[in-house]
Amino acid sequence: MKKLIYYAATSLDYKIADAHDQVNWLDELPNPQNLDYGHAQFYSSIDTTLMGMNTYKILESYEGPFPYKETKNYVFTSKNDRTATQYLEFINEPAVPFVKSLKAQPGRDIWLVGGGALGSSLLEAGLIDELMLFVFPVLLGHGIPLFKSVNSHQWLKLVHSQPYDTGVMALHYQVITQNEGRPTTSTV
Ligand SMILES: NC(=O)c1ccc[n+]([C@@H]2O[C@H](COP(=O)([O-])OP(=O)(O)OC[C@H]3O[C@@H](n4cnc5c(N)ncnc54)[C@H](OP(=O)(O)O)[C@@H]3O)[C@@H](O)[C@H]2O)c1
Numbered sequence: 001m002k003k004l005i006y007y008a009a010t011s012l013d014y015k016i017a018d019a020h021d022q023v024n025w026l027d028e029l030p031n032p033q034n035l036d037y038g039h040a041q042f043y044s045s046i047d048t049t050l051m052g053m054n055t056y057k058i059l060e061s062y063e064g065p066f067p068y069k070e071t072k073n074y075v076f077t078s079k080n081d082r083t084a085t086q087y088l089e090f091i092n093e094p095a096v097p098f099v100k101s102l103k104a105q106p107g108r109d110i111w112l113v114g115g116g117a118l119g120s121s122l123l124e125a126g127l128i129d130e131l132m133l134f135v136f137p138v139l140l141g142h143g144i145p146l147f148k149s150v151n152s153h154q155w156l157k158l159v160h161s162q163p164y165d166t167g168v169m170a171l172h173y174q175v176i177t178q179n180e181g182r183p184t185t186s187t188v
Helices: 039-043 053-061 095-104 116-124
Strands: 004-011 015-018 046-052 072-076 088-091 109-114 130-136 143-145 156-163 169-175
Touching: 004 116, 046 053, 046 116, 053 072, 072 095, 095 109, 095 116, 109 116
Parallel strands: 004 109, 004 130, 046 072, 046 109, 072 088
Antiparallel strands: 004 015, 015 143, 130 169, 156 169
């Protein structure tokens, strides 16, 4: 079974974009060693990306080539006004059964790129297996939350953490399923 991993950069107050849908604060943090925070290694471990329509709209507003040419890429929308491109398909059917069937296929893991709205539906359906968060040392105040809504307590198990010289903190969690209960001991 493929794992679905929500891999995202957040602010210290767990926003994935500011109030203007911008993520330029990610580039504002000095990074003299050009650290990629493990992104290339992570990208080689997946074969599929998932995005909500708002995330895709921000991505397509950037100049430059489409960044995820080596993977299958799906963008979820309730509308039917977009045509597939060379690199991605628009899915205007319910996300939960679609993602369930993707996870059952053989292959590498799936990257949930974001955002918080799509992430909420998939978390609520128990489909997210892991969170890999890169917490930037900035408070954004208003903005787009990591999850738009969480309707019941969802416990997570911290499996790895790593501070970087830039001040970014990597946090890798497994999502605990209902019948596993709460985490008992810390493993890190
Ligand atoms: N920091 C990071 O690493 C990171 C990563 C990703 C995104 N972001 C930022 O996050 C922001 C976008 O996040 P967001 O929470 O506003 O929106 P989002 O989850 O990217 O997109 C929401 C839209 O996706 C569609 N959608 C969501 N759930 C669906 C479902 N279950 N079934 C079918 N369609 C569904 C709907 O599109 P329709 O309205 O077309 O129906 C919905 O309006 C952007 O600013 C982006 O830059 C940051």
